[in-house]
Amino acid sequence: MRTIILDTETPGLDPKLGHRVIEIAGVEVVDRRLTGRHIHFYLDPEREIDAAATEVHGHTWETLRDKPKFADVIAEFLDFASGARWVIHNAPFDLAFLDEELKRLELPSTAAVCVEIVDTLELAREQFPGKRKALDALCERFGIDNAQRTLHSALLDARLLAEVYLAMTRGQESLSIELAPPVPAAMGAADLAALAAIRVLAPSAEELAAHQAYLAELDREAKGRCLWLALEREAAGTRETAAA
DSSP states (O other): OOOOEEEEEEEOOOOGOOOOEEEEEEEETTTTTTEEEEEEEEOOOOOOOOOHHHHHHOOHHHHEEEEEEEEHHHHHHEEEHSSSSETTTTTHHHHHHHHHHHHHHHHHHHHHHSSSEEEHHHOOOHSSTTTOHHHHHHHHHOOOTTOSSSSHHHHHHHHHHEEEHHTTTOOOSSOOOOSSOOSSSSOOOOHHHHHHOOOOOOOOOHHHHHHHHHHHHHHTTSOOHHHHHHHHHHHHHHHHHHHO
């Protein structure tokens, strides 16, 4: 399924008060890879922008008066984003604005346009309870460079969110788990020759230390439920019992 990572900027916080989308961007992910395809529009809000919002994204009505209106770009937006999974950080906020824009144009709501919604804020709440969940905090957690994010920008934020989403969902590509691969009934000379050619690279001491540090952090975040460490502890206990 195509995935579109979406972000918007707005002149205020409430679409019911006439606040409009002033910037929208989406980047495409297919097979968990950024394809390079994206859309990005600055839009005329047809009204003044709250000073508090300008401090966040830097836009004023004067800088956007010559930009297209939402109605001018809706066809291109729908052509790009329809029929895909949408990934949004704090999805109810962006969807409320998009639904209001679609309603003004007498078009179906976002629920009829996309296949499903993934809210990365909700994912962060599940994965990191009690931790900061803003986009900057998630970039820091996953080691994603966000140094250019001095102001909110829909396109930059969508690209950063794409990296965050891929990091948050790493390892979830498949729900099928094979505990042991099937073993061939018999192995011929050709099979044995192929196995003999396999190179086994032992990890260095630094790599082993980095692996253990990662597992320790994972175990801490999972509140002691890291399966890998549990299996290691069980194996160590079995060895001690056998030695006794």
